[in-house]
Amino acid sequence: MKSVSPPLSSKSLHQVLWPFGLVAVLCTLLLAAGGVAKTGQTYDLARNNATQVRQFAAILEAANAISAERGPANVLMTAEPSRYESLLLKWHNAQARTDAALKTASLTRTLPRDLLDRVTEQLDQGRRRVLAASLRPREQLAYRDVQMAINAMFLAWDNYQRVVLWQSRHMIQSDPAIASVAIRNMTLSGLREYAGRLGSYLIAPISMKENMPLENQINSRETMARIQTLWTLLPAYVGDIGGSADRNLSLAQHYEIARQVYMVQGLALVERQLRDGGELSAMALDAESFTAQYVAAMKPLETLRNQNLAAVVDKFNHRQDQALIELLATALIATLLVGSMSVLLIVMRRRVVQPLLHGAKVIIDLSENQLPSQPMPIQGQVRELQRLYAAIDAVAGKLAEWSTLTRQFEKLAITDGLTGLVNRRNLDELGFKASLSVRSSDVPHLILVDIDHFKAINDRYGHPVGDQVLREVAALMRRTVRDNDCVARFGGEEFAVLIQGNSLAEAAIVARKLRRAVQNQTIVTSDGQALRVTASFGVAGGKNEAWADIIRYADEALYRAKTAGRNRVRVTRTQSRQRHPPLLQNIPLPELG
Ligand SMILES: Nc1nc2c(ncn2[C@@H]2O[C@H](COP(=O)(O)OP(=O)(O)OP(=O)(O)O)[C@@H](O)[C@H]2O)c(=O)[nH]1
Incomplete structure (x- = not known):
């Protein structure tokens, strides 16, 4: 059954595959870019939050420094003149710490300058008042001067709260999730401040050996209420907030210590001092003992504030580091993804598709x-x-x-098996083709050759010698004519030479040449006998002759050569010659041997 091949597809393998490859690369790129963009955003937020929290911590440190500066200031104003120099130095050191902290806080470039300037002004004013009060002889120093100086320092902290609020609002706006961080730290900062203020309200009059003014009593009560409120607002530490607190204690433990030591014992201490309407003589403790015990009670509160702030900064720095690691890991994975997809496509192309196509081409070539x-x-x-x-x-x-x-x-x-010449069938094919051709270079001429008295050779020398004669005559004829002339075994002891393109006269010349060559050849048999043979030749051929006719005419000529005595050449002039007499008649035929 004849197989019918389907029509070829209009698309090559390359055309089918490359859109998929392109889509695969684009999708991988999008996926990778999406992943990097997302982790990039997370890192941006984490970095921004960490920066904001660090700035907020610096700002709160300055608030704490302003609070802390008041302790040495109070002592300087009320202490004995003999201790003045050393207390002045302490106060100056405290001022230097405040100034340094304010300078660090002012590095937050987004902070409105006017807010900071107002704080600096108020601080200068408070410090001038403190200095003035401290320089006044003790007998001339009125309690009011001391309280005014302290109030001026309070005002500096109050003004600074605008800076703290500004930064906390800024921080919450950029990421509402860190609102609790702002609230907790501001609350702790406030607790530290109001605890200090409470101490100031009590210590200043006792130090000056005065009954506590009503205003101070009212302020103390208000401040205690405020401290209670702030403590209530301070979210309790359930577990830990992360980040690093004290090495030995968790933030929850610091919280508990601050509650016990300050909120319970410290406030109880204050309560005892306030008994009996602030009457100096009724007070439980003198200035020195109260100061020592109150400052000690405040310490855990201060520690809680410091540890909380440090833990928050650590936590946000850690988050930033984590986000950076995630971003770098995502970028690395994205690069590997896009890279491996591209390499996969290149490898598929080079190591699969191209070799397959090469194999396919070779198979197609083989089929052809x-x-x-x-x-x-x-x-x-x-x-x-x-x-x-x-x-x-x-x-x-x-x-x-x-x-x-x-x-x-x-x-x-x-091929003829005995002589190695082409056989009759092949001769017929070539002759037939040549007879049909219209090119003059193809015009067929046939020389038929018959060995004379061959039967006698067989009879006398034996069949094998006859075969040898046939082989040697065949080889001789093959050597004698041109390579493109076809020498064939025509049958038995008959040979044929097909010459194309020559004239009949030239074919006759070739026949003569062959005749002489055969005549002159000596054949030596295997038993050393030398023998010679002759052959007869019939020549015919020409343009527009049928192949069968050419054979017939050549055979006729051969017959004539035989009957004329053998070992000679005879030519048959064909019908065509008669149809075109001028062409052949003008060519003189060679003398026939
Ligand atoms: N050894 C051998 N002899 C062959 C072969 N083919 C034909 N012959 C012999 O060739 C001889 C041809 O003899 P004839 O046709 O009588 O002619 P002749 O003896 O050649 O005499 P003329 O052709 O008349 O000269 C026969 O005896 C064939 O048997 C062959 O392949 N080998």
Whole structure:
């Protein structure tokens, strides 16, 4: 059954595959870019939050420094003149710490300058008042002067709260999730401040050996209420907030210590001092003892504030580091993803598609009997393709074998086994083709050759010698004519020479040449006998002659050569010659031997 091949697709493999490859690369790129963008945003937020929290911590440190500066200031104003120099130095050191903290806080470039300027002004004013009060002789120093100076320092802290609020609002606006951080730290900062203020309200009058003014009593009560409120607002530490607190204690433990030591014991201390309406004589403790005990009670509150702030900064720095690691890891994964997808496509193209297409081309060539010029490049291919290439090589090898065999069979089919000349069938094919051709270079002329008295040779020397004679005459004729002349065994002891393109006269010349050559050849038999043979030649041919006619005319000529005595050449002038007499008649025929 004849197979019908389907029509070829209009699309090549390359055309089908490349849009998918492009989509795959684009999708991978989008995926990778999406991942990097998302982690990039997270990192941006974490970095921004960490920066804001660090700035907020610096700002709160300055608030704390302003609070802390009041302690040495109070002592300087009320202490004995003998201790003045050393207390002045302490106060100056406290001022230096406040100034340094304010300078660090002012590095937050977004902070409105006027807010900071107002704080600095108020601080200067308070410090001038403190200095003035401290320089006044003790007998001239009124409690009011001291309280005014302290109030001026309170005002500096109050003004500074605008800075703290500004930064906390800024921080919450950029990420509402860190609102609790702002609230907790502001609350702790406030607790520290109001605890200090409470101490100031009590210590200043006792130090000056005065009954506590009503105003101070009211302020103390208000401040205690405020401290209670702030403590209530301070979210309790359930577990830990993360970040690093004290090495030994967790923030929850610091919270508990501050509650016990300050909120319970410290406030109880204050309560005892306030008994009996602030009457100096009724007070439980003198200035020195109260100060020592109250400052000690405040310490855990201060520690809680410091540890909380440090833990928050640590936590946000850690989050920033984590986000950076995630961003770098995502970027690395994204690069690997895009890179490996691109490499995959390149490898697929180079190591699969191209070798497959090459294999396909070789197979197509094989189907069209075109053998590959080189063996398939098996080395360096993947295992499956190595097998395919090896199979192609095997098929190509078999095809090469078959085509060699086919050529041999074809040759055998057209070759005479005894003499190695082409056989009658092949001669007929060539002669027939030449007779049909219109080109003058193809015009066929046939020389028929018959060995004379061959039967006698057989009879006298034996059949094998007869065969030898046939082989040697055949070889001689093959050597004598041109390569493109066809020498064939016509049958038995008859040979034929097909000459194309020559005139009949030239064919006759060739026949004469052959006749002489045969006549002059000596054949030596295997038993050393030398013998000679002759042959008769009939020549015919020409344009527009049918091949069968040419054979017939040549045979007639051969017959005439035989009957004329053998060992000679005879020519038959054909019908065509008679149709075109001028062409052939003008050519003088050679003398026939
Ligand atoms: N040895 C051998 N003899 C062959 C072969 N083919 C034909 N012959 C012999 O060739 C001889 C031809 O003899 P004839 O046709 O009588 O002609 P002749 O003896 O050559 O005499 P003329 O042709 O008249 O000169 C026969 O005896 C054939 O047997 C062959 O392949 N080998």
